[in-house]
Amino acid sequence: MTTIQNMKTEIELILEAKIIEAVKSLYEVEVPKQAIQIQNTRKEFTGDFTVVVFPLLRWSKKSPELTAEMIGDFLLENEIEVDGFNVVKGFLNLELRNGFWPTQFQEIYDNPEFGRSVINNEDPCLVEYSSPNTNKPLHLGHIRNNLLGYSVSKILEANGHKVVKTNIVNDRGIHICKSMLAWKKWGNNETPETTCIKGDHLVGKYYVRFEQEYRAQVGSLINGGMEKPEAEKNAPLLQEAHDMLRDWEKGDTEVIKLWKMMNDWVYAGFDITYKNLGVDFDVIYYESETYKLGKKLVEKGLGKGVLFKKEDGSIWADLKDEGLDEKLLLRSDGTAVYMTQDLGTAVQRYNDYHFSDHVYVVGNEQNYHFQVLKLILKKMAYPWSDHLFHLSYGMVELPEGKMKSREGKVVDADDLIEEMIDTARVMSEELGKLDGYTEVEKNSIYRKVGLGALKYFILKVDPKKSMTFDPRESVDFNGNTGPFIQYTYARINSLLKKADERSIEWKNVSPGDVVMSDKEKDLVKLIRHYKFVIKESSKSLNPALVANYCYDLVKEYNQFYHDYSILREENQDFKVFRLQLSAMTGRVIKSGMELLGIEVPEKM
């Protein structure tokens, strides 16, 4: 991803230039920028910024310590911001003048858009996520997908990208025919209304039913002496499902009618889940519409000689030159496969939006699929194929192993959301802090906290890594959790409210000369770091960076809050500064959590 952000006024750049100057003056060489390593000084050491001098030794031809001393001396004399330094091994720790951090803080505090960039590219970035099948309800794996997609969209926006959130609904194919067939055979005309079952769950029930009946058929065929692969292929139920798919592609009225009805049940169900999860989309594509374009593209590719046809009439892409295998694009009976649809969807989207980049949030089990998708589009000479990114995330596993949706061994999304909110309610009632609030207020807070716990638990993990979801741990609201962060926000909010109640003037006054303690300076540094975090998380499409940052910030603030008086501080300047520091921390928490799709409660 490309990120444009104006960082020219940064102290790092000033120091970098000065160090280049120092080296030039001391050793008479012009060193490249890459050789200048500046990092934040680690807390154990004294100083604000640290220059790593090892890369400079080849020019200085002196020991690390001496090189550091010489550069330190030069900076002390020639750079007004540098007030002192110390050298530890090859590390030159620079100490900045007293006024530096207060000034930095005021700049940050006065900038209401701190951390965010203005839109700098009119062509949007498309983010596809969710991508459900319409044959079963959403589960834990989808939750990770949805949270990642939504959060990545927010993060890209914060970095100045226009974003179009999109969804592709896999509403056609053999999977939905399985549910349809099972409902037709054993459904007794059940509907969400007659059963009071959420539509997606009802359809899912028949998908499971199909699998059960199918397994039974395969079993009896094997008992009859058939080999397993043969039996799996020839089971009458599967044949019937395939017949149904062919009828569907032909436009058979009966089949289409059934298909529409059942899909509508599912959509109504999904809408509820999406709403509860707090995610949404700007545009939704349906494979039942894009697969036709996909088929046309395949025909076109065949005509151009980019693709080839086998004797049985199936159409393939030959990717052996690219180190991959042959890939089927159209079955011998002329029906489309997954790849056909995705080709069509991609082209359709480019025609619709002229996107600058397109992010696909899809599980890592489809790495091969996206590799192939890009290659085929490239072969077909679409220049934008280089701008497709597969945000490949790892599986969510349960402590007892993998989820298996065919066996019904899944954590259902709706159940999980409800459980989290319930747990939040129980915890909160035990603590009794919301006594006196209305039911509506309380429920709103339970929701925020329960979902905050769930979302943070999932988003704090690096997307590309597979993760273990332990229900017991996910409902923990202490430690490195969403509620811990929310709690800190609520505390800050309460503090500021008290300040206002006591008519303390703090919002728009300058605190004058403040000598910051180390703790306060650490907090300011960490707040300042937020914009780097946003930038980096956008570059790497990684919300976990934001999540872990929020935690670090809150941890730091809690220590400050514990050790320092704020409202009781007698020095007016210090009091104002600490209130502003608290308010700023709150703003960053809220902003960061927003990027994760997590709401923060005003009290809890």
Next chain:
RNA sequence: GGCUCCAUAGUUCAAUGGAUAGAAUAGCGGUUUCCUAAACCGUAGAUCCAGGUUCGAUUCCUGGUGGAGCUACCA
């Protein structure tokens, strides 16, 4: 078999090639006449193995071991 990814405290997660590998949780021990104790402090505990590159490797390279995924005319 081939390709890809992963391996860090008991457990769940961190660590742009940099200083003494951080947290959380579970364990043990503390803090509340005071701005929300869903908090804070202390204690103990880890880089799969063997080489290599480097001033410096959890990070990069090679080999091994262990695990996951893909390799479907399913999506």
